[in-house]
Amino acid sequence: MELRHLRYFVAVAEELSFTRAAARLHIGQPPLSMQIRDLEEEIGTRLFERSKRRVALTEAGLRFLDHAREILARSQAATDEARRAGRGELGELRVGFTSSLPYTTTLADVLYTYRRDFPQVGLLLREMFTGDQFEALLRGDIDVGFVRYRGLDVPPGIVTREIGRDSLRLVVNSSHPLAARTEVSLAELREEGFVAYPPDVGTGLPAIVGDLCRGAGFEPRIVQRAREATTQIGLVASGLGVAVLPAPLECVRLPRVRYLAISDEGAYLSLAVARAERLPSPVLGTFLDVLDRIAVSPG
Secondary structure: OHHHHHHHHHHHHOOOOOOOOHHHOOOOOHHHHHHHHHHHHOOOOOOOOEEOOOOOEEEEHHHHHHHHHHHHHHHHHHHHHHHHHHHOOEEEEEEOOOOOHOOHHHHHHHHHHHHOOOOOEEEEEEOOOOHHHHHHHHHHOOOOEEOOOOOOOOOOOOOEEEEEEEEOEEEEOOOOOOOOEEEOOHHHHHHOEEOOOOOOOOOHHHHHHHHHHHOOOOOEEEEEEEOHHHHHHHHOOOOOEEEEEHHHHHHHOOOOOOEEEEOOOOOOEEEEEEEEEEOOHHHHHHHHHHHOOOOOOOO
């Protein structure tokens, strides 16, 4: 039994006329009559009572009609759903992002627009360090990541595209001699103790800060380590050292904390979108299209 047999049957059942049903289906009446006879032979019972004056459904035909309509409706729904999935309008998207990204407008703008345009796609968001995102992308645990890859080696099999840059800020206690300044150079910090990420945390910031300090003529002296940026800011507020963090974290306002611009060239973190080096799924493709509209690559 084929779906066309069901469509032909429903048309005749609704029109109660082979002539009208044939016109509705845009086929000839003899082929339609033949298809209905084939369907009745396959089922093993008559579905219509036919005479020269009228066509009527048998009891079997009446019972078969509801099922035929349901099967056709489900078939159409399945077809529509498959087409929408193929266009990236249905499904699930797993997104990784670094901890400082929610303090920027980029993530909020992209997610807001994507949810508005594709409300039937489920979003699963995971806050992860960049190194962890790279591993998750290669394993297939996430589909796309927002990473700060500068200072880290991008592993083979990962594609990145820079979509923004955030300047670095020196975080100091309000009692620090430099606290009244608006901008400093790292050369002025050679005697300072730094609060920093552990070296194995999966962010490129320690490498960037180390390179910048060495470029300024000294090796940074690490006095405290913390895995969370907000913890580092809290340690600075406690007077335990200075920290270097991305500018979006300036919105974290604690008593006794000041944020100063850094004048050294290269004092920035790149923001990039990362994905595995394979053909994007339809859902990921629509997400990347939204991202292209929202996030403009740096010139």
